[in-house]
Amino acid sequence: MTRKNPRVEEADESKLEVKGHPKTWAAGIPGVYHSMKPALEHMGPDRTRKTLLALNQKDGFDCMSCAWPDPGHRKTFEFCENGAKAVTWEATPVVIGSEFWAEHPVSELRERSEYWLGMQGRLTEPVYKAAGEDHYRPVSWDQAFTIVADKLNGLASPDEATFYTSGRTSNEAAFLYQLFVRGYGTNNLPDCSNMCHESSGWAMGQTIGIGKATISYDDFAKADLIIIMGQNPGTNHPRMLTALEEAKEAGASIVAVNPLPEAGLMRYKNPQKVKGIVGRGTDLADQFMQVRIGGDMALLQAVSKRVLEAEARNPGTVLDHQFLAEHCQGLAELQAHLADLDEAAVLEATGLRVEEIDELADRYLKAEKVIITWAMGITQHKKGVATIKEIINLLLLRGNMGKPGAGASPIRGHSNVQGDRTMGIWEQMPPAFLDALDREFSFDAPRTHGADSVETIRKMRDGGIKVFVGLGGNLMGAISDTQTAWAAMENTELSVQISTKLNRSHTVTGAEAMILPTLGRTEIDLQESGPQFVSVEDTVCAVHPSHGTVKPVAPGLLSEVAIVSRLAHGVLGDSIQADWDGFEKNYDLIRDHISHVVNGCEDYNRKIRQEGGFVLPNGPRDSRTFNTPTGKAMLTVNQLEHVERPPGTLILQSMRSHDQFNTTIYGHNDRYRGIKKGRDVVFVSPQDLAELGLTDGQHVDIHGVHHDNLERVLRNFRVVSYPTATGCAAAYYPEANVLVPLDSVAEGSQTPVSKAVIVRLEPVE
Numbered sequence: 077m078t079r080k081n082p083r084v085e086e087a088d089e090s091k092l093e094v095k096g097h098p099k100t101w102a103a104g105i106p107g108v109y110h111s112m113k114p115a116l117e118h119m120g121p122d123r124t125r126k127t128l129l130a131l132n133q134k135d136g137f138d139c140m141s142c143a144w145p146d147p148g149h150r151k152t153f154e155f156c157e158n159g160a161k162a163v164t165w166e167a168t169p170v171v172i173g174s175e176f177w178a179e180h181p182v183s184e185l186r187e188r189s190e191y192w193l194g195m196q197g198r199l200t201e202p203v204y205k206a207a208g209e210d211h212y213r214p215v216s217w218d219q220a221f222t223i224v225a226d227k228l229n230g231l232a233s234p235d236e237a238t239f240y241t242s243g244r245t246s247n248e249a250a251f252l253y254q255l256f257v258r259g260y261g262t263n264n265l266p267d268c269s270n271m272c273h274e275s276s277g278w279a280m281g282q283t284i285g286i287g288k289a290t291i292s293y294d295d296f297a298k299a300d301l302i303i304i305m306g307q308n309p310g311t312n313h314p315r316m317l318t319a320l321e322e323a324k325e326a327g328a329s330i331v332a333v334n335p336l337p338e339a340g341l342m343r344y345k346n347p348q349k350v351k352g353i354v355g356r357g358t359d360l361a362d363q364f365m366q367v368r369i370g371g372d373m374a375l376l377q378a379v380s381k382r383v384l385e386a387e388a389r390n391p392g393t394v395l396d397h398q399f400l401a402e403h404c405q406g407l408a409e410l411q412a413h414l415a416d417l418d419e420a421a422v423l424e425a426t427g428l429r430v431e432e433i434d435e436l437a438d439r440y441l442k443a444e445k446v447i448i449t450w451a452m453g454i455t456q457h458k459k460g461v462a463t464i465k466e467i468i469n470l471l472l473l474r475g476n477m478g479k480p481g482a483g484a485s486p487i488r489g490h491s492n493v494q495g496d497r498t499m500g501i502w503e504q505m506p507p508a509f510l511d512a513l514d515r516e517f518s519f520d521a522p523r524t525h526g527a528d529s530v531e532t533i534r535k536m537r538d539g540g541i542k543v544f545v546g547l548g549g550n551l552m553g554a555i556s557d558t559q560t561a562w563a564a565m566e567n568t569e570l571s572v573q574i575s576t577k578l579n580r581s582h583t584v585t586g587a588e589a590m591i592l593p594t595l596g597r598t599e600i601d602l603q604e605s606g607p608q609f610v611s612v613e614d615t616v617c618a619v620h621p622s623h624g625t626v627k628p629v630a631p632g633l634l635s636e637v638a639i640v641s642r643l644a645h646g647v648l649g650d651s652i653q654a655d656w657d658g659f660e661k662n663y664d665l666i667r668d669h670i671s672h673v674v675n676g677c678e679d680y681n682r683k684i685r686q687e688g689g690f691v692l693p694n695g696p697r698d699s700r701t702f703n704t705p706t707g708k709a710m711l712t713v714n715q716l717e718h719v720e721r722p723p724g725t726l727i728l729q730s731m732r733s734h735d736q737f738n739t740t741i742y743g744h745n746d747r748y749r750g751i752k753k754g755r756d757v758v759f760v761s762p763q764d765l766a767e768l769g770l771t772d773g774q775h776v777d778i779h780g781v782h783h784d785n786l787e788r789v790l791r792n793f794r795v796v797s798y799p800t801a802t803g804c805a806a807a808y809y810p811e812a813n814v815l816v817p818l819d820s821v822a823e824g825s826q827t828p829v830s831k832a833v834i835v836r837l838e839p840v841e
Contacts, residue, residue: 084195086188087744092754094773094796098337099748101357102310103157103317104345106747111160114742118168123626127163127598128155130625134688137597138622140166140244141737142313143488143615145293148688151348156314161735161742166576166596170197171630174214177203181210186583190553190810191741193578199593200630207569207587217634217642220590225646227543227570227588234261234522236542238532241267241501242549243490244597246610246622248666249636250492251674252659253547254500256644258510259519259652263526264541265503268549268738269493270529271556274825275455276486277497279464283710285703288494289616290483290696291447297322298481301443303436304361305333305372305467306453306831310340310748311734313487317344321358329439332361334453335369335729335801336759339748363435369727369804370719370832371426373459375433376466377716378422381414382437383473394441396475403700404472406711413713425718427801445481446471451489453729456831460822462714469711477709478700488615490738491597495613498674498692503528512673519652529555530826533818537564545572546581547636548594553580553739556816556828559788574639579739580810595635599624605662608635611684613692619677620689637663719832721803725781726764729831730809730816739810746808751796758790758837759798759806768837772797775840778807780815780833788815792840805835 115124130136132146132155139155141162155163176196182205185193202220203212215223228237239257241250257265269277277287284290296302296319309316320330321344332341341364345357352358367375387394400407423430440446448467454460468484476482488494500509503526510521527535533555535541544551544565555561561584565571568586575582576596582589595601601608601624609623634642638660645656658665664681671680676692683690695701702709719727733755735743745752749759758778765771774795780788790811800806809830820829 084192086192087754089754089756092756092794093752095750095752098750098798099339101343101345102340102748103314104347104352104357107157107314108347111157115160115164118164118170120169123167123169126626127167128160132159135623137624138491138612138620139163140491140597143243143491143494144313144315145614145616145618146620147293158311158314158737162737163598165194165740165742167598167626168197169629171200172197172578174201177212177214182212182583182585183210185578188583189741190580190739191744193580193583194740196578198577198629199575199591200633201593203591205585205589212589212591220592221642221646224570224572224590224643228260228647231542235264236540237262238264238266238527238535238541238544240529240532240544240546240549240551241265241496242547243268243488243493243496244548245492245496245636246612247492247495247499247619247670248610248663249547249640250496250499250501251666251670252637252640252644255513255517255654256640256648258513258521259517259644259648259654261522263503263505263522263524264532265501265526266529266532267493267496267501268490268554269497270826271554271828272452272489273455273486273493274827275460275822276464278825279461280468280484280486283465283468283704283712284477284484284696286694286696288694289485290477290694291485292616292691292697293319295447295481295483296320297326299323299328299445299447300481301329301331301439301446303331303333303446303448304341305448305450307449307451307487308334308338308340308731310338311732312451312489314340316487318346320344320360321346324358324360329362329443330360331363331365331436331439333365333367333372333375335367335804336806337364337366337799363439365428365432365436366801368425368427368801369729370457370459372454373463373466373714374422374425374716374718375428376463376470377414377417378419378433379437379440380410380466380470380473381417382434383441383470384411384414386441395473399475400472403702404709404711405706406713409713410469410711417716421716421718425716427803440470445479446474446476447481447483447485449485449487451487453831456822456827456829458820458822458829458832459717460827461824465712465714468709472709472711477696478698483697486615492612494615495611495619498613499670509673516669516672517652517654528826530818530821530828533561533564536568539567542569544568544570544586547574547640550579550581550739552584553810556813556820556830557818558814560818574636592639593633594639595624595628595633597622597624598626599628600626601635603638603661608663610663611689617692617694618689619684619692621684637666721834722781724768725834725836726760726805727803728758728778728805728807728812728815728833728835730812731806733808749798755808755811756793757796757807758793759796759800760837761800761802761804762797763802764805765795765797770795770837770839776837777840778815779836779838780817781836782817784817786817788817790814795837
């Protein structure tokens with residue numbers, strides 16, 4: 077039974093509490109409690125049972141909260157706290173009724189928090205805001221598609237529209253979406269990957285020929301050493317903790333490299349084991365390296381230099397010479413470059429002691445099988461691409477690629493962001509993909525590269541893009557330089573959002589705005605040919621089906637596939653040879669086309685129905701083959717550059733709270749860091765507080781220090797004394813996005829530099 081939107085209280089930041097010291101362990105019984113309590117409160121026992129027991133199961137649906145892979149032998153409770161929260165958020169029976177839109181003007185909704193917007197319930201009917209009006213009003217599906225089609229077909233050029241995609245989108249919907257967009261005539265296909273792991277794709281593509289992990293799930297338990305860099309698994313992908321526990325039990329060492337001592341890097345209490353309930357649990361990090369923000373590149377170069385020096389002392393015994401000779405190039409250039417590495421500059425950049433770096437190098441030299449895994453603490457830097465190239469350098473030196481228990485492991489955050497890219501969601505898809513698309517659908521796909529997320533904001537700001545269509549996601553909440561981004565969206569003629577629930581992007585709109593409600597992944601998708609399933613790709617290239625298990629929260633909802641198919645038919649008609657009506661009725665037809673277009677997806681319908689799905693080919697992992705111009709893995713030379721901090725400033729990183737997934741806020745607590753009832757905090761080390769003349773609990777304005785003369789400020793944030801690296805600070809995302817200039821991006825990938833913002837803290841009178 078559906079329920080109307082409840083009374084939801086906004087956070088009162090004046091009542092924010094800071095409770096003791098940060099936690100030193102993750103999960104345990106509190107993780108179970110914080111999973112089940114909101115599920116039972118918001119969904120009730122029956123819907124909780126039908127959803128959570130099907131989460132990540134082979135005959136159930138894929139979790140939407142991260143892209144962590146599934147083990148072959150899955151437990152009944154194969155989900156984590158944040159997965160349960162994500163399901164509760166989506167599968168809630170609370171719905172937004174028609175009267176909501178009359179009661180709440182868009183100008184009022186804009187003043188509401190992401191938490192309040194999301195808690196209003198599921199969207200159930202198309203709504204439209206006309207130019208000059210301040211209210212959405214319900215419209216029929218036919219009216220909605222006609223309005224959008226007329227606007228798109230009335231543009232002077234297809235490049236005046238842009239089509240954003242979220243990582244929650246299924247393979248089937250993503251493939252149709254990119255087909256529609258390219259059939260329309262543009263490659264403007266920005267996506268959430270532009271803001272997170274784009275740096276990984278660029279660096280790995282240039283060095284090993286594929287921008288994906290070169291390991292499988294089982295490799296973690298086979299590794300001798302796992303180096304975790306710039307990530308917080310306890311909050312962002314908690315099921316990884318089980319894989320790390322298995323690795324420790326098998327004898328692996330773990331090194332954590334991070335500016336903050338996160339609970340999920342220290343110790344894990346597995347609630348499915350006795351020792352996780354009544355015992356200490358499992359200690360994870362054998363070595364914690366509290367690197368300064370932006371110092372990872374220097375650390376990696378220093379370790380590689382020590383590896384090369386060890387080889388010089390004992391020729392032929394340290395490097396994997398056979399692997400390097402057969403599969404790599406660039407060793408001599410790397411040796412010459414690192415020979416001149418300035419150790420003093422390394423220590424300044426990292427904030428580490430020589431002994432700590434020596435210890436890591438010693439661990440690496442003793443390990444035969446090494447995995448290096450990372451997330452956005454590495455990618456969202458000016459030198460993010462170069463830093464990941466240094467990860468690849470270190471792995472290649474001792475042949476830690478293409479053998480069990482070894483390899484590179486970028487951890488994607490959104491559930492199918494990797495699958496979306498495989499299906500063609502990218503503004504720069506290679507010619508081979510576009511050629512296959514042309515052959516399959518008898519049209520000429522555009523070859524000119526389109527706009528990514530940052531370029532989309534620039535073009536909307538400057539009037540070059542007039543229509544924005546978003547398939548899921550929350551670009552206005554996620555993108556950098558909030559004020560600039562919002563003004564850019566307001567400069568468009570029409571914004572369209574395909575969504576399950578309200579978020580910031582529904583309140584920051586073009587002159588006209590449309591919201592199209594869609595089914596969630598948890599819901600049964602019944603079409604004319606029968607119940608449908610979709611498929612997703614996880615972070616280790618495994619593709620598996622996802623079946624909804626509960627009735628849709630309201631009648632009349634359309635699936636993402638149905639929405640894209642009808643929109644495409646309304647805009648394109650029969651201009652390309654695509655059976656839009658058939659695609660909506662039977663998703664097997666989509667998968668047949670995928671099998672002809674996407675490399676590795678041949679015979680898709682048969683393979684996706686195998687137990688557990690199938691794994692896409694991966695040259696570096698499978699056969700030590702590298703799809704680079706030379707056919708070899710590339711050792712690269714990268715000029716060291718660390719983040720400069722002027723006197724009186726700090727280097728700030730944005731991060732999630734524990735009650736959060738991307739821009740979705742589940743609550744106002746961050747129990748691992750001791751924060752309750754609020755989010756407006758800035759974490760600063762005690763040493764820096766003393767140096768700056770500030771005190772714990774004081775309120776400050778956080779000013780961005782930039783060279784474009786634009787004021788970017790977060791007002792009235794509470795200072796929290798916290799054991800972060802000296803010279804560094806941290807605040808929550810997306811609030812901190814306002815401090816990141818639009819043009820502050822990673823070299824090459826254009827990923828916003830959200831992890832290295834120079835700020836000044838000014839006391840509030």
